[in-house]
Amino acid sequence: MRNRMILWLSLILVAVLIAAPVASAAKLRIVSSISGGKDPEEVELFAKEVSEHIGIEVEWIRPSGDDFLQTALRAGERFDLIYLNTPFMDVLVAEGALTPLTDFIKNSPILSDPDVIPPEEWEMLRYPDGEIYSVFNKYEGGTMPIVRADWLEKLGLDIPETLDDFYNVLKAFVEQDPDGNGIDDTYGLSTAGLYDIQPFMGAFGVKQRYVIDEDGRRTIPYASDAAIPGFEWLKRLYDEGILDPNFVTNTTADMRNLFLADKLGMNTYWDMWVGLYNNTRLNEDPNTEFRAMGIAGPVGPNGERILRRGDPSIWAIPINAQNPEGAKKFLEFWHTEAGIRMGSIGVKGHDYIEHPDGTLELTEVGKLHNMDHGVPRWYNKNVINPFGDLPGVKDAEAIINQYATLEISTADWPRAEPIVNEYAFMAITGKMPVADAVRQMRKELLDAGLIDY
Amino acid sequence: MGKLRLRKYAQLYLMVLPTIAYFLIFSIYPIIQGVITSTQKPRLLGGGEYVGLANYRDVLQDRTFWQALTNTLVLSGGMIALGVIIPFIVAIALHEVPFAPLRKLTQTIIYTPHLFSWVVVGGIWIQVLSPTRGLVNEVIKLFGAQPIHFLADTGWIRPTLILLNSWKGTGYNAVIYYAALSSLDPQIYEAATVDGASRWQKITKLTVPLLLPTVGVVFMLSAVGALRIFDQVFILRNAATTRTINVLMTYVYDLGMVQFRLGMSTAASFLVTLVGLFTVGFLRKAMRVDQTDLA
Numbered sequence: 001m002r003n004r005m006i007l008w009l010s011l012i013l014v015a016v017l018i019a020a021p022v023a024s025a026a027k028l029r030i031v032s033s034i035s036g037g038k039d040p041e042e043v044e045l046f047a048k049e050v051s052e053h054i055g056i057e058v059e060w061i062r063p064s065g066d067d068f069l070q071t072a073l074r075a076g077e078r079f080d081l082i083y084l085n086t087p088f089m090d091v092l093v094a095e096g097a098l099t100p101l102t103d104f105i106k107n108s109p110i111l112s113d114p115d116v117i118p119p120e121e122w123e124m125l126r127y128p129d130g131e132i133y134s135v136f137n138k139y140e141g142g143t144m145p146i147v148r149a150d151w152l153e154k155l156g157l158d159i160p161e162t163l164d165d166f167y168n169v170l171k172a173f174v175e176q177d178p179d180g181n182g183i184d185d186t187y188g189l190s191t192a193g194l195y196d197i198q199p200f201m202g203a204f205g206v207k208q209r210y211v212i213d214e215d216g217r218r219t220i221p222y223a224s225d226a227a228i229p230g231f232e233w234l235k236r237l238y239d240e241g242i243l244d245p246n247f248v249t250n251t252t253a254d255m256r257n258l259f260l261a262d263k264l265g266m267n268t269y270w271d272m273w274v275g276l277y278n279n280t281r282l283n284e285d286p287n288t289e290f291r292a293m294g295i296a297g298p299v300g301p302n303g304e305r306i307l308r309r310g311d312p313s314i315w316a317i318p319i320n321a322q323n324p325e326g327a328k329k330f331l332e333f334w335h336t337e338a339g340i341r342m343g344s345i346g347v348k349g350h351d352y353i354e355h356p357d358g359t360l361e362l363t364e365v366g367k368l369h370n371m372d373h374g375v376p377r378w379y380n381k382n383v384i385n386p387f388g389d390l391p392g393v394k395d396a397e398a399i400i401n402q403y404a405t406l407e408i409s410t411a412d413w414p415r416a417e418p419i420v421n422e423y424a425f426m427a428i429t430g431k432m433p434v435a436d437a438v439r440q441m442r443k444e445l446l447d448a449g450l451i452d453y
Numbered sequence: 454m455g456k457l458r459l460r461k462y463a464q465l466y467l468m469v470l471p472t473i474a475y476f477l478i479f480s481i482y483p484i485i486q487g488v489i490t491s492t493q494k495p496r497l498l499g500g501g502e503y504v505g506l507a508n509y510r511d512v513l514q515d516r517t518f519w520q521a522l523t524n525t526l527v528l529s530g531g532m533i534a535l536g537v538i539i540p541f542i543v544a545i546a547l548h549e550v551p552f553a554p555l556r557k558l559t560q561t562i563i564y565t566p567h568l569f570s571w572v573v574v575g576g577i578w579i580q581v582l583s584p585t586r587g588l589v590n591e592v593i594k595l596f597g598a599q600p601i602h603f604l605a606d607t608g609w610i611r612p613t614l615i616l617l618n619s620w621k622g623t624g625y626n627a628v629i630y631y632a633a634l635s636s637l638d639p640q641i642y643e644a645a646t647v648d649g650a651s652r653w654q655k656i657t658k659l660t661v662p663l664l665l666p667t668v669g670v671v672f673m674l675s676a677v678g679a680l681r682i683f684d685q686v687f688i689l690r691n692a693a694t695t696r697t698i699n700v701l702m703t704y705v706y707d708l709g710m711v712q713f714r715l716g717m718s719t720a721a722s723f724l725v726t727l728v729g730l731f732t733v734g735f736l737r738k739a740m741r742v743d744q745t746d747l748a
Contacts (some may be wrong), residue, residue: 038667070710074498074715092497095498097496097675158748245600246585248605249604249691251692308499319498414712415712416696418696418699422695422696422697426607431606
């Protein structure tokens with residue numbers, strides 16, 4: 001009797017062990033710290049709706065930061081689809097840890113459609129071996145000066161074009177009480193550290209991060225003499241109280257809050273945020289005068305303007321994925337109208353409701369989520385935003401498309417960045433003469449072998 | 454004989470097994486894995502190429518490591534000094550307060566910051582020290598001085614961090630001193646009173662010498678803790694001050710989590726452990742902590 005019981009228990013155990021991998025293989029495990037539901041409850045709803053669309057059970061893991069993915073992968077966790085930024089993708093590609101997707105993309109009727117993703121965009125993701133290892137999550141956009149257009153009008157100012165125009169506008173925002181409260185409590189410009197002074201440095205022809213010449217020699221233009229007048233211009237803003245003194249320690253949230261709280265005339269941030277700023281204030285008060293507008297950076301003496309295009313955020317399939325076919329199904333779905341609707345507006349019945357006539361209406365939760373569940377904007381030209389574009393976004397996007405270029409990081413940038421930052425801040429805040437700071441920055445970068453000239 | 458002993462204490466040995474298993478699984482095994490990783494160029498999906506001691510060599514040749522070590526020594530020096538001296542004075546002062554409710558209230562207030570995480574403390578002090586809206590700079594401006602950007606100025610950030618650390622940790626160390634003070638024999642003080650000793654003399658001639666063994670213990674605990682500081686630096690560092698306050702543990706974190714150099718990161722963490730072991734060994738020997746009454 002006892003032996004029989006042991007035998008049965010053993011058989012059950014073996015059956016469970018065999019069935020477990022089969023069951024988990026059918027499930028699609030997705031990790032993204034950006035896309036998906038905004039809170040644990042919505043993450044579950046999100047996974048459920050994706051499951052219904054693609055016909056595969058989905059486990060959506062939404063960690064709070066990027067550290068999780070690295071730790072989990074190293075610990076042996078297996079995921080079918082992972083959301084990455086490009087530096088992390090570079091590491092995984094170098095290790096041979098990602099599944100090549102070139103043929104899949106070429107043969108996919110959705111992803112190879114030029115109206116869904118423009119063919120030239122794929123070149124951003126192609127590696128020297130000719131392979132593409134990832135698929136875009138969204139259209140990335142770029143960062144640009146975002147100005148209070150209503151303040152410009154109120155103070156009778158034109159949209160600034162040159163560095164002098166920018167200086168005059170920013171100074172007016174500080175001195176002419178644009179919020180009309182009679183208190184000296186506004187700043188002209190704020191940033192979150194050096195993120196992002198590119199529009200202003202661009203007027204001097206200086207590009208952020210690395211530049212590599214045709215011989216493969218690397219330099220960091222912020223450490224060149226060409227950057228000196230750019231830092232001097234920013235130092236002038238700092239000295240005169242035009243630049244928010246907290247810009248060094250600001251998070252992007254601090255900067256955004258200052259702008260939304262009528263304490264700031266200009267900040268440099270994503271083009272998409274032109275619309276999000278306007279929408280946030282419109283949601284609070286439909287009669288608000290608040291009007292954010294994305295503008296091109298100041299034009300340099302030689303007519304140059306440089307803005308920053310964001311690194312692509314992408315999806316990739318690890319080579320140890322248990323359900324790569326399911327992952328590919330999701331990647332196609334994510335670029336269809338239904339997928340884009342989920343990535344933007346969110347979950348049906350939670351973020352929005354669909355009326356019998358097919359029109360959509362945002363719920364209170366949906367309004368709070370600002371039509372952004374990882375895909376505020378997309379490449380697919382066939383998909384129209386049912387609520388229309390957020391106010392100001394289209395114009396901002398056109399400016400980004402005209403002037404923004406990708407930055408080159410290289411694997412050495414994380415080591416170079418603290419050196420660049422330290423001396424740039426010393427220059428702007430006057431702790432060191434600007435020219436000395438730039439030269440010392442260059443010397444340290446050269447000594448550390450982080451630049452070649 | 455051995456067999457007999459084993460049989461006699463078999464039940465006790467069995468009871469120890471879970472603890473041994475716990476340490477084998479959660480301490481020894483990770484350490485062994487760490488040693489292996491530190492000799493590899495590890496891949497994120499597992500495995501890696503054996504590189505011998507190259508990761509250790511790379512760490513020792515990395516200027517950032519030496520910079521982090523220097524920062525650690527400077528910051529920990531300040532933190533240990535204040536972390537030992539200020540609570541010592543606070544505990545003695547508290548011990549002299551005769552009105553118990555006032556003493557308890559003061560103790561509670563001083564101890565409270567220790568209960569908060571550095572995330573909370575950091576958030577509070579970023580606001581308090583802000584050059585535009587912060588309380589401290591508002592006071593500075595009242596005296597007609599220019600506001601100071603305590604958290605972004607490379608000249609101010611180290612003293613600021615040391616003071617904040619002391620503010621947060623004073624209550625905890627003061628409790629340790631106070632416990633030692635409370636255990637001192639009152640008859641010694643009664644005898645001193647009979648001999649005509651003043652209050653000051655009792656403090657300097659009795660209390661301070663009797664507390665020295667506890668000072669040794671607090672010093673050693675602070676020294677070991679100071680080598681492992683991470684949270685406060687991680688929370689309060691920013692782009693302007695990173696290189697001035699980056700410490701060994703943030704160096705390890707940046708290598709592994711930001712630069713994805715896991716082998717080098719693991720090698721660096723073992724070097725930090727070695728520095729810690731050496732420090733503890735040296736301090737134990739120098740201070741003869743094992744031979745003190747309280748050890």
